[in-house]
Amino acid sequence: MPSALPDGEPVPDDGSLPLHALTGAAARPLGFYLHVPYCASRCGYCDFNTYTASELRGSGGTLASRDNYAETLVEEIRLARKALGDDPRPVETVFVGGGTPTLLPAADLVRMLAALRDEFGLAPDAEITTEANPDSVDPRYLAELREGGFNRVSFGMQSARRHVLRVLDRTHTPGRPEACVAEARAAGFDHVNLDLIYGTPGESDGDWHASLEAALEAGPDHVSAYALIVEEGTQLARRIRRGEVPMTDDDVHADRYLIAEQRLSEAGFTWYEVSNWAASEAGRCRHNELYWRGADWWGAGPGAHSHVGGVRWWNVKHPGAYAQALGEGRSPGAGRELLSDEDRRVERILLELRLADGCPLGLLAPAGAQAAQRALADGLLQPDPYGQGRAVLTLRGRLLADAVVRDLVD
């Protein structure tokens, strides 16, 4: 079951933004997130907005299917163009996520990207990523994407161990993601990411080591390692509640994180965000950095979230309702919130503290500044950046980032 949307005020039918949202926009990068809400099957741990039916209908009868999905999404890109008016910015980053984007024909993904190019223009060095399922790509598919303008691909590897993949309901076989990396390289992709998940019930330290080894062996320039979060309403949560699989202890998560940090840094990777490591500055995912740095992005697709100049909004979740709205020429926005100055200050601390660059101490109120001093004394913040006016987490601090944030936002 997908997680619930926040409450908010309604989004205008034409998707237009308050004037202030575009003030000073030229100085901020603009990105696009394109959501593909289809999967062949739902993984037990997943609470993302995705559907396994290939055809869904809106309440007004509009058909949303995988076949016409790209067309529908392009409608939203056109709506975005109107809503952003004469905003002159080209698109700096594009990220196609899901769901399983590669469940659509490569041509559909290319077509969405082409719409962005037509409506907004792409910056010369734009980062164009798609997520890919190791099961649903082959060399031809990857070549087609590369030809269509994609230059970064992110594979959901999760684990190198069959029994771990089974608990996660992942259908690919061990070794396949690593092969995908080689195929992507052969197709001419500059940047390749592997997503890993640690702390799956039944995973041992040894399994985790093996997954890291296998990932590094494949030669990506980016690794994301996420702790398995058991979300309410998922199949996995039900299995844990019924006692079918054990819940992983937080201390085990901490151990696995330390293992990841050690193994990845030995291999020349550097963390730049709590869950993200890159082999070089160029290997960082610039699109993700937009999120963490409060830049502007338009999220297109059912349930996608957007942020432009202090306005956050989110689309209706159901592909049928989404297609229905666009079919009637309305914005698919379900709700939005206009952030206050204090909201934005809190968000900056919340988001930037997760980055290796940290957040400026100048953002902190007096109580938060005192808390930062204590965090420094407790070894949760690094002394050198602190001296230069930035709060940057130590390794132990990264594991306790949420606790540090709670104190620093005071």
Next chain:
Amino acid sequence: MPAIPTNVPEPSRTDPALIRNFCIIAHIDHGKSTLADRMLQLTGVVEQRQMRAQYLDRMDIERERGITIKSQAVRLPWAPTPAEGGEGESATHVLNMIDTPGHVDFTYEVSRSLAACEGCILLVDAAQGIEAQTLANLYLAMEHDLTIIPVLNKIDLPAAQPEKFAAELAHLIGCDPSDVLKVSAKTGEGVDALLDKVVAEVPPPVGVADAPARAMIFDSVYDSYRGVVTYVRVVDGRLNKRERIRMMSTGAAHELLEIGVSAPEMTAADGLGVGEVGYIITGVKDVRQSKVGDTITSFAKGAEKPLGGYKDPKPMVFSGLYPLDGSDYPELREALDKLQLNDAALVYEPETSAALGFGFRVGFLGLLHLDVVRERLEREFGLDLIATAPNVVYGVTMEDGTEHTVTNPSEFPSGKIAEVREPVVRATLLAPSEFIGAIMELCQSRRGSLLGMDYLSEDRVELRYTLPLAEIVFDFFDALKSKTRGYASLDYEPTGEQLADLVKVDILMNGDKVDAFSAITHKDKAYAYGVRLVGKLRELIPRQNFEVPIQAAIGSRVIARETVRAIRKDVLAKCYGGDISRKRKLLEKQKEGKKRMKMVGSVEVPQEAFIAVLSSDSDGGGDAKAKK
């Protein structure tokens, strides 16, 4: 149904020979309020359509718990049914039914109510038999030389055993089992016969009509519209409306703004004469100016000697009350001030706890009193409270001769102590005889010493123990109930002090003493207490950024230790995509949770931990066992 009596004597002009003052002694649930309801209906003072269940119980808590906290008196007219073959109508009598509080904590108030009566109805559930509190009140009534009318109620119940319990009552009172009346307050069966019996057997009041007025206060109730309403029984002389009166314990003078009787609504009268029961209003706003047990006389040519038996209420049990939200402190103070208007036994003074912030150390007559006060504070004043574990008052003499009275365990003196004294009670326990072993075991484990044992009937037994009060306020009721499947009942009365080998156990969290958890226990039990509490705390304290040792110590000697391991991970390492709103909402929620933490030194302790540790020790014991 008998006709409503005619020629009802008027207040202030009632011949004492026609007056019967009586009360009802009964255990909770044995049907006292229902019987009172039935009497109100039979005597016609409350019309059928106005009748509601438990008419006389005014407070919500009273009606819900089925107990009476404050007493009240109702004037009922009753013309006894003429004897078989008798002629004409008999004279209409005035029955003053004086309600008594039904609980051990209010023994003093009970004794004052009894002192206002010449007779009492001993009401016992025909399916359950007499209970310890009822027995204690029965003994009190006997000490006051009251005429006892034994009555079995609920004879309509299938489980009723009227013969068995009639024999038990007869044995206790020393009457014949056939003298025990059998009624059903629910159906009304036998209630008219009971009223006849009250007229026939309870002696009329005797007093000196032309002596200076002397009236005893047996209850004092604060009413937000009328100020304090004081219930009195006139012993000698007469009180007149608009007269100036004097409280004999304090000498304070007041104007009688109103005098009258409850019938059952307050009805003004010209005055009250010998033997009459009614109320007075003087305009005072605080029940402490009109104290239960005091004697009222006329200001001019008043009596010289007060009626006997007046005592100042003495708190026996103390607990710290703290608002969950520190900013509610002024509201708590105001609420206590208001409750005190109606509760002369409630005492409190401000105290500060390092762990709980600003609050009050509150003294109570006993555990029920504590419960009732806390519940009223929460319900009527909307306060969320943390109450520290109840404790008794200790007397401590140091080797250098200085004396301390300790009402808060954290203030127990350190240094060279010569002796410690603790209050003891005489406890009476009634139970089916199969539970004798369990009760003896319990009392022994609570440092009790057996005073005696009697069989009330073939299979019911009365045990008498001396027990430290501290052992009873802990979790004795719960333990007794669970060991006897709820069949045992308990009553106790304070009997003085005893020397005891007591120590203070402190709880330290990360090296800081948590004053709210300090306890005074017997030396032999200190270890068990310490182990239990630190074990419980280890489960309740969330992991912090650093390791938190939790220790129990006597002075500087650590007797138990547990460790809450440092938290190692507190970060959502998940791909959230662009849903930053959700992330911020989550942070806001966590911040709310943090606000509900109390800082103990550098340790964040959730309020729930305090409540869990302080609220019920018996649960804690049970939990610990279940987990092992």
